Amino acid sequence: MRFLASTPSNALALLAGVAGVILLLYLLKPRARRVIVASNLIWNRVLAQSSVVSQRWRWFLSLLLASLIGLGIALALTQPEVRALGGEAKRIAIVLDNAPSMAARTQDGKSRWRHGQELARAIVAQAGIASEFLVADTMGFAGSAGYVDRATALSQIERLPIAVTGTARFPALPVGSDLNAKLERYLVSDGVADYRVPEGVMTRSVFSAADNVAVIAFEARPLPSDPTRYQAFVQVLNASLLPKQVALEVTSASGFSATRSFEVAAGTVSDQIVDVSKFESGVLRAQVRAPGDAFSLDNEAYAVVQAHETKRVLLVTPGNRYLQDALRLLPGVAVSIIAPGKYRSGAGAAQYDVAVFDRFAPEAPPAAPALLFRPGKVAWLPDPGVAVTKPVVTKWADDSAMASGLSWKDLQLERAVLAKIPENAAGEQQALVVARGSNEGALVLASDGEQRWVRLGFALEDSNLQFQADFPVFLGAALRWLTASVPSQTRGIGPIEVIARDATVTDLDGNKIQSLSSGSRAVFAANRPNVFSIKTGAREFKLVANVVDPKFAEINNSRLADAPRYMPAAAPAPVSNWHPWMLLLLVATVLLAVEALLYHRRITL
Secondary structure, three states: EOOOOOHHHHHHHHHHHHHHHHHHHOOOOOOOOOOOOOOOOOHHHHHOOOOOHHHHHHHHHHHHHHHHHHHHHHHHHHEEEOOOOOOOOEEEEEOOOOOOHHOOOOOOOOOOHHHHHHHHHHHHHHHOOOEEEEEEEEOOOOOOOOEEEEEHHHHHOOOOOOOOOOOOOOOOOOOOOOOOOOOEEEEEOOOOOOOOOOOOEEEEOOOOOOOOEEEEEEEEEEEEEEEEEEEEEEEEEEOOOOOOEEEEEEOOOOOOOOEEEEEEOOOOOOEEEEOOOOOOOOEEEEEOOOOOOOOOOOEEEEEEEOOOOEEEEEOOOOOOEEEEEHHHHHEEEEEEEOHHHHHOOHHHHOOOOEEEEEEEOOOOOOOOOOEOOOOOOOOOOOOOOOOOOOEEEEEEOOOOOOHHHOOOOHHOOOOEEOEEOEEOOOEEEEOOOEEEEOOOOOEEEEOOOOEEEEOOOOOOOHEEEHOOOOOOHHHHHHHHHHHHHOOOOEEEOEEEEEOOOOOOOOOOOOOEEEOOEEEOOOEEEOOOOEEEEEEEEEEEEEEEEEEHHHHHOOOOOOOOOOOOOOOOOOOOOOOOOOOHHHHHHHHHHHHHHHHHHHHOOOOOO
């Protein structure tokens, strides 16, 4: 017999104390009451007929029953473990791996996760009735509830969810307060997630090889030689152990569809290029299907196609042959040219997609996005600052398409006007700095607010830009940036943080997504590939969430691939479903009833 709620020495001391108190109460004699009677004749006859041995026997019987009742209640409070009744009591910690790969289906139709839950329940069922359990997981959903009883542990195992994103980690396991209880630690896993397993942890494998075909990259982009034509680039990974015949379908909600079928060897990637020029603009979805695919989280991806019709460009210039020729040579561009004196803000730019201003800026903002070369001072543009002689380009935004296509180190400037970078009341930058000069200010500044514009602080005649081979590349990138109807961003699935104050987030189906705002940032969760519309104030943009890590699809890359799959043995039927303390309380109750019956029959004192 062992005591789970306290150490054996403390429990035995408690039992001895209870027995001692009961004995002391029986040894204490109440003070004799003095009673005056008329005659002691009757009492002498009673004493003569009474037996001292009979009175002592009744006293011992009463003491025995009281002791048994008191010790039974005390034993129940200390919760003893009797192996013959409920098996050996242990403290058992069970860690379930609920990384995304555990969602893969096995040949019997169940997922690895379902097999893992069944195995965890079997571990609980095979333990002694008085054992305590701690249920934890590698994705941090279980929290820290401490050691619990059998029923609570089974409920926790059933409620524990499987993750679709995130990084798995082996949790820290508390030891518990009872150092005398035997401690066992188990990990139930498929071995795909990469984390260190501490020594002494018994791993139980639920790995079973499964077929998986995944979209690991999807992007739609215009042809450099013809921006009116669009191509979708799709990468398909076969993470199965055998070759797979794959069906790829690129579709849109408006009815566009392009399909093809091809074979992908085991463990290899197939690159597919699909012409989507007939799709005008919007969201495209790429989806793959393959026989026996057991993992669906990576079967689809999304991309945003910008409008790619011919761009109508209005050039307002007093005369600039280099700029005119460069614009006319751009594919997918139709150029109209007027002098600054003939420009009218209302009708002048409303019929065009982009307005290019050469050494001129209208007093009122144009109806179209604007590209400006050394504009004058106007209210709708930032303060141009002061003119600088022979400035040097010191820094540029590598992540900007406008900056990445130009060799800024080779740019030579005779003079430039470096604009002040606009900021709001909170000191936050309100424009994109494409390039900086050697003096304070921005050499090339861009804004994607209500009025979209790109401002260059120099004219072509003040630089060697028109003589550079990548000058048309810069022009094309600037026009694409200015005419992008809905600028989009790309992220991986999981927690997503964007710079957007008081943002409203909706998914592709129009469902509102819960987000948390902190200052100028918003955070929300993308649990699977989707396209989110993020609206903040008058500005709205799209964000594409796809599976971007190829390791996510490699569900057969397991460190337990060669380990035998653990099959739990049937749990042995317990000798009794009663806990020992329940039996002790029952015995104490019965003895209490016996003692009451004997007392009323004048057998006990």
